[in-house]
Amino acid sequence: MLHGLELVVEPGEVFALLGPNGAGKTTTVEILEGYRRRDGGHVRVLGTDPEEADARFRARIGIVLQSSAVYPTLKVDEIVRLFAGYYPSPRDPDEVITLVGLDEKRRARVRTLSGGQLRRLDLALALVGDPELVFMDEPTTGFDPAARRQAWDTIRGMRELGKTILLTTHYMEEAETLADRVGILRGGRIVATGPPRDLLAGHVAVEIRFRRNGEEVVIDTDEPTRVLHELTSEAVAAGVELEAIEVQRRSLEDLYLEVTEGP
Amino acid sequence: MLARELLTQQRLFWRSYEAAFFTFALPILFLLLLGSVYGDEEIDGVRGSTFLLAGLLGYGVVATAFAGLAITLVVRRESGVLKRVRGTPLPTSVYLAAVIASTLVVVALEVIVQLLVGRYVIDADWPASPASLAFALLLGSVAFATLGLAVTAVVRSAEGSSAVINAIYLPLSFASGVFFSVDSLPGFLQAIATVSPLTYLLDLVRGEFIEGRTLADGGTEIAVLVGWGLVGLVVALRWFHWEPREA
Numbered sequence: 001m002l003h004g005l006e007l008v009v010e011p012g013e014v015f016a017l018l019g020p021n022g023a024g025k026t027t028t029v030e031i032l033e034g035y036r037r038r039d040g041g042h043v044r045v046l047g048t049d050p051e052e053a054d055a056r057f058r059a060r061i062g063i064v065l066q067s068s069a070v071y072p073t074l075k076v077d078e079i080v081r082l083f084a085g086y087y088p089s090p091r092d093p094d095e096v097i098t099l100v101g102l103d104e105k106r107r108a109r110v111r112t113l114s115g116g117q118l119r120r121l122d123l124a125l126a127l128v129g130d131p132e133l134v135f136m137d138e139p140t141t142g143f144d145p146a147a148r149r150q151a152w153d154t155i156r157g158m159r160e161l162g163k164t165i166l167l168t169t170h171y172m173e174e175a176e177t178l179a180d181r182v183g184i185l186r187g188g189r190i191v192a193t194g195p196p197r198d199l200l201a202g203h204v205a206v207e208i209r210f211r212r213n214g215e216e217v218v219i220d221t222d223e224p225t226r227v228l229h230e231l232t233s234e235a236v237a238a239g240v241e242l243e244a245i246e247v248q249r250r251s252l253e254d255l256y257l258e259v260t261e262g263p
Numbered sequence: 264m265l266a267r268e269l270l271t272q273q274r275l276f277w278r279s280y281e282a283a284f285f286t287f288a289l290p291i292l293f294l295l296l297l298g299s300v301y302g303d304e305e306i307d308g309v310r311g312s313t314f315l316l317a318g319l320l321g322y323g324v325v326a327t328a329f330a331g332l333a334i335t336l337v338v339r340r341e342s343g344v345l346k347r348v349r350g351t352p353l354p355t356s357v358y359l360a361a362v363i364a365s366t367l368v369v370v371a372l373e374v375i376v377q378l379l380v381g382r383y384v385i386d387a388d389w390p391a392s393p394a395s396l397a398f399a400l401l402l403g404s405v406a407f408a409t410l411g412l413a414v415t416a417v418v419r420s421a422e423g424s425s426a427v428i429n430a431i432y433l434p435l436s437f438a439s440g441v442f443f444s445v446d447s448l449p450g451f452l453q454a455i456a457t458v459s460p461l462t463y464l465l466d467l468v469r470g471e472f473i474e475g476r477t478l479a480d481g482g483t484e485i486a487v488l489v490g491w492g493l494v495g496l497v498v499a500l501r502w503f504h505w506e507p508r509e510a
Contacts, residue, residue, distance in 0.1 A: 033350060035506070055352035063350040069343030073278035074271075085267055086351040129351070 002027055002188040004041070009166055009181075011132075014159050016175035017168040018256060019185035025168035026066055028185070029137050032166070033063055046133060059087050062126030062134040062163075066141075068118040070125070072111035076102055079110060080124050087129030100124045100154050116147035123154055134158060136167040140174060152178060172256050184259055191259045199255060207254070210245040265357055265364070272365035279335075286331035287373055290323035294377055297442065298385030307444045309473050313388045316381035317472040318441040320400060321465045323373045328404040330432045332366050332411035334424045341421035345505045355505070363408050370404045391475030398478055399471055403464040406488045409495030410460070416502035420509050435459055460491040 002024045009015040017025050030036040032045050034053030043050060048057045070079055080097055084090035097106055100120040105113060113121065119139060126134050139155070140148045148171075155178055159165060169175055175182045176196045183193040192199055206224040208231070210217055221227045224247065235242050277283055294316060302312035339345050348358055381387035390396045414431065418424045438452040439445070439461035445453060456462045463484040470476035470484075478485065 035346070035350070055354060058350060059352040061350075063347070065343060065347060065350075067343055069347040071275055071339075071344060073275060078271075078274075082267070082271055083351060085264070086353040088352070125347075 002031075002038075005185075005188065005190055007183060007190060007193075009164060011164050012162055013180045014155075014165045014167070014178055016179035016182045017166065017185055018170065018172065018175045018182055019168075020170060023185040024188040025185055026137055027188075029135050029166065029168055033061065033135050034058070059129060060132050062129060062131035064119075064122045064126045064134070064136040064139050066137040068122050070110050070118075070121060072109070074110055075107055076110065076113070076121060076124075077106045079121070080128055083125045084128045089130060090128050091130045093128055096124045096128045099127065099157060101150060116143055116151075119143070119151065120154065123151070123158075127158065131163070133164045133166070136165065138168055138170070140169070140171070148174070184256060186259060192255070207248045208246070209248075211243040264353070265361055268353070268357060268361035269364050269368075272361050273368060276335075276365060276369060282331055282335060286323075286327040287369060290319050290326055290373060291376055291380055293322070294319045294380055295384060298381070298387070302385045302387070307446070310387065312381065312385040313473060314444075314469070315442070316377060316385070316387040317390075317469045318465060320374055320377055320396075320472070321403065321439075321461060321468050322436050322441040323377060324370055324400060324403045324464065325407055325432050325436060325461055327370050327373060328366050329407040329411040329414070330428050331369075332362070332408055333414050333418070333428050336362070336412065336415050337418045337424035337428075338421045340415065340504060341424075341507045341509060343507055346507070349505045359412070363405075366408055367401070367404055370400065374400060388473075390472045392471040392477050395471040395477045395481075396468060399464065399467040399481070402485065402488055402492075403460075403467075406460060406464075406492035406495065409492050409499055411495075412503055413495040413498035416498060416504065435461055438462075440465055460488055463487040 005024070005028060007017075007028070017028060019025050027036065031038050031043060032050055034045075034050035034057065037051055046057065046060050050057070074082070077093065077097060080093040084093045084096075094106075097103060100123045102117060102120055102124065105117055110118070110121065123136075123139065126136070136155070140151045143151060152174070155165065155167070159178075167174075167178070179196065181193065181195050182199060183190045184199075185191070206221055208219045208221065208224065208227060210231075219227060219231075228247065231242060297315055297319075298312045302310070302315065304311040306314040336345070349355060378390070382389060414428065418427050435455070436442075438448065438455040439459045440448070440456060441461070445456045445462065448456065467481045467484040467488075470481060471478075
């Protein structure tokens with residue numbers, strides 16, 4: 001269920017929709033892709049209302065669904081070629097297979113691919129039509145860290161090709177490294193939006209932790225210099241040690257937890 | 264576009280060994296087995312092997328155009344393949360046309376093999392009116408294909424698809440007289456036979472195969488098959504789903 005969600009994605013930008021499960025990420029993306037009808041509101045994708053999506057609209061978008069869905073008995077190059085044939089001006093299938101790093105699996109049956117390879121095949125199928133806009137619903141969920149990094153490289157490559165990308169994720173790190181702008185979705189609403197750095201700037205920037213009399217003390221502050229100075233001065237004057245002191249810049253993850261779990 | 268999609272559908276069919284076995288090989292296997300058991304007996308006044316061959320032509324149509332098609336589409340729907348395909352510029356009408364055309368190709372090949380096996384292995388006759396027979400099988404295939412599209416609406420999971428669809432078409436095949444003469448069946452099965460589209464397809468096929476009747480003699484049967492085909496079409500247009508039904 002979405003509530004008056006406001007969202008504008010600019011051409012050429014990578015926009016990440018961030019949110020916990022059930023926040024409405026997939027619903028949002030599927031409305032934009034033309035899979036779902038909305039109850040109300042105004043939606044334009046590439047100047048078209050996706051509810052009236054026709055072949056021309058579908059030729060301009062690429063789709064990575066939340067779960068991989070391809071014929072298990074086809075070979076990688078067969079399915080990429082097949083999909084290329086669906087589009088009016090496709091990219092070279094072999095080039096796309098190389099781009100997503102499936103060269104060695106070119107002649108392998110889809111059913112023999114690993115989860116990560118299957119996801120890269122999804123990326124290939126989203127790209128082979130040479131779309132202007134690519135939707136990716138949790139493109140790296142379930143990946144191990146190495147596979148995730150590889151997928152990120154591919155997505156950065158797509159961005160360099162000038163694609164507009166709307167991706168959903170529940171990994172902060174993913175949003176932080178890939179996205180020009182992030183929208184945090186919670187309970188069907190966008191609760192924060194902006195470039196990752198700006199989002200952080202608006203919030204308490206630094207977290208200081210230490211132990212006093214065996215108890216953990218956490219101080220959030222946007223004036224770390226002054227607070228640290230006070231803390232250390234007091235400690236020095238009292239002749240005590242600030243045990244296990246840590247000073248950390250707050251990450252998007254903290255911000256995310258704050259806005260998605262807050263009241 | 265249609266030609267390439269048809270080619271892909273053929274490739275998919277023959278690479279899916281389970282589907283290829285149950286829809287293509289099984290009717291031929293039945294013909295060999297049952298033909299060797301009672302091919303030499305007399306059923307409804309004709310040689311058993313000829314009666315069986317005609318019946319199993321109809322069975323092949325149902326197994327392929329109805330059961331095989333429906334199971335394939337449910338599995339593709341539940342695995343998300345249909346949803347993914349619908350997200351491409353390929354028109355859904357072209358996709359479904361290719362799937363159905365591919366099914367017709369399989370039926371045609373199967374009929375040819377059945378006729379050859381019937382003639383040269385179990386000593387059945389050649390069809391008496393081949394052209395009318397071909398038309399009857401084509402009409403039956405199209406009618407059962409629309410019913411196959413329609414029945415996907417009541418199957419909610421890929422796991423259940425074989426069970427549900429086999430539970431429909433196997434008893435139906437039995438009751439409609441594929442293996443035995445309908446006259447020899449108990450009353451309640453005969454009641455099913457009077458509404459089953461397969462009964463009418465088999466009447467048409469046997470009439471043309473055995474007695475040399477032509478299409479002109481099969482007005483009632485053709486009307487019933489067209490009627491069922493339209494029912495299937497209306498249901499399919501209204502309730503066919505492209506996205507997984509199981510949440």
